[in-house]
Amino acid sequence: MGINYSEKIPNNVDISADRRLQRALEKWQPAYLDWWAEMGPTDFNTNEIYLRTAISVDRDGWADFGHVKMPDYRWGIFLTPNDKEKKIGFGDHEGEDVWQEVPGEHRNNLRRLIVTQADTEPASVEQQRLLGHTAPSLYDMRNLFQVNVEEGRHLWAMVYLLHSHFGKDGREEAEELLERRSGNPDHPRILSTFNDPVEDWLSFFCFTTFTDRDGKYQLLALAESGFDPLARTCRFMLTEEAHHMFVGQTGVNRVIKRACEVMTENPQKDIKEYGAIPLEIIQKYINRWASSSVDLFGSEVSSNAATFFAAGLKGRAYEEKNYQEHRALDQGFTIEEWDGNRLSNNEVPLRNAMNEVLRSDYHADNVKQTVLWNKATASFGIDFQFTIPHRRFNRRIGMYADGFFTPEGDPISEEEFNQNKTKWLPTEEDEAFVKSLMVKCHEPGKFAGWIAPPSKGINDQSVDFDYVRL
Ligand code: BYC
Ligand code: FE
Ligand code: FE
DSSP: OBOBOSSSSOBSSOGGGOHHHHHHHHHHHHHHHHHHHHHSSSSOTTSEEEEEEEOBOSSSSOEEEEEEEGGGSOOOBOOOOOOTTOBOOSSTTTTSBOBSSOOGGGHHHHHHHHHHHHHHHHHHHHHTTTGGGGOSSHHHHHHHHHHHHHHHHHHHHHHHHHHHHSHHHHHHHHHHTTTOOTTOSSSOOSSGGGGSOOOSHHHHHHIIIIIHHHHHHHHHHHTTOSBHHHHHHHHHHHHHHHHHHHHHHHHHHHHHHHHHHHHHHSTTSOGGGGTOOOHHHHHHHHHHHHHHHHGGGOOSSOHHHHHHHHTTSSOOTTHHHHOSOOSOOSOEEEEEEEOSSOEEEEEEEGGGGHHHHHHHHHHHHHHHHHHHHHHHHHHTTOOOOOOOOOTTTTOSSSGGGGSOBOTTOOBOOHHHHHHHHHHHSOOHHHHHHHHHHOOOOOSTTOOOTTSOOOSSOSTTOOTTSOSEEO
């Protein structure tokens, strides 16, 4: 299914057939470009970057690569093709036809879900806006910008839904999405992690590993939606998401590899003196970003989540493949409840635990991630195992936010937590050290000393290809 690139806004949904919608989107477009100029990557908007652009929504061969300037990137609206026979796969409406229009009684909830999803996309671009200046290579710089333009496109995907299905308030929400600012105390982005600074590349790689993976799971849940335009949009966003997590997990892996190389060359020495990042510091960054991203699944017990599921708005990841029963009625889910003093098992109705169900899948996927990283240390004969902190560790959202827990999940006193914090989470000194290594390396094929080169380039190009023309 091809994409129409002859229009001002590339799309495969025939927006020219709806003049009002087309006009509204064409009015939003310059506001978006102004936002990009002000809040997007600084200073590299006149350089040509080797970027992929979607040219079709087919699973194979959907992207085309070429050098483009970021502001000329063809941000557009691409939905996975319509399946006429599709039925709602879960909740009270299981088996009924999916909706092409927003059902009146679910309008507010749907709008809220779409706005929350949408808000994270520009937020991440804002968080990463200064990183181009300290890119450890042109290869990495290109990957950063690829992620940035695609998060911009994800915003377009959600704005299309707001404009085409929510009338005046949808258009107002679309404007608001360009007005909130990551980290701004008066007008912040909606969700917690998206207001945290991402000021160094180790944080960027952890963000794209753990926070983009939250994106993957939330999109999987929304791709099940009975509101078909949302489901189809999210399906296509998922194809783009895979690369973001690739950037993160291979990025962290290369930092680990470099640390191991320097450790091997300089046994018994502090590798900081050789400009590499100690494994213990990498683990602390993992602890920070994994715990922060776990908060993005919301409260353990949530009536919102129950409503979203019952109404058929948001399902579980791989609802059809992974579950036999799709109504989730008369079933329970055991939560390890924290009452402020102790943990006890408490069974709650499954629908109310949907946030926790999705968080469990997410956590298991994170744990799988460490296998690759631990292979890297093992291949150097270094005895160091990376771990994902327990879901109770360092929480700001949900019932565990009231307590203090070790990375293994054991309850401890506030005092004990504070005494050990420097072992578990990056200290100011760690941050200052990591930042001190962030100096640009802008020669094709060269890499900063704290990170190993990738095993291969992008789209079969060589590692020393001119990914960014400076
Ligand atoms: N921070 O009933 P609860 C991505 C709020 S990432 C701040 O538990 P619910 C990407 C909550 O909104 C994927 N506030 O919440 C990645 C509610 O507020 P109100 C983004 C939070 O609704 C990288 C109140 O607390 N997509 O795509 O069950 C780069 C009660 O909580 C937080 C989505 O999130 C938090 N962490 O669940 C680029 C999908 N957690 O209504 C992009 C859409 C909760 O009382 N969103 N609250 O004012 C959702 O499905 C749900 O909104 C949530 C929250 C799962 C986030
Ligand atoms: Fe995204
Ligand atoms: Fe992403």
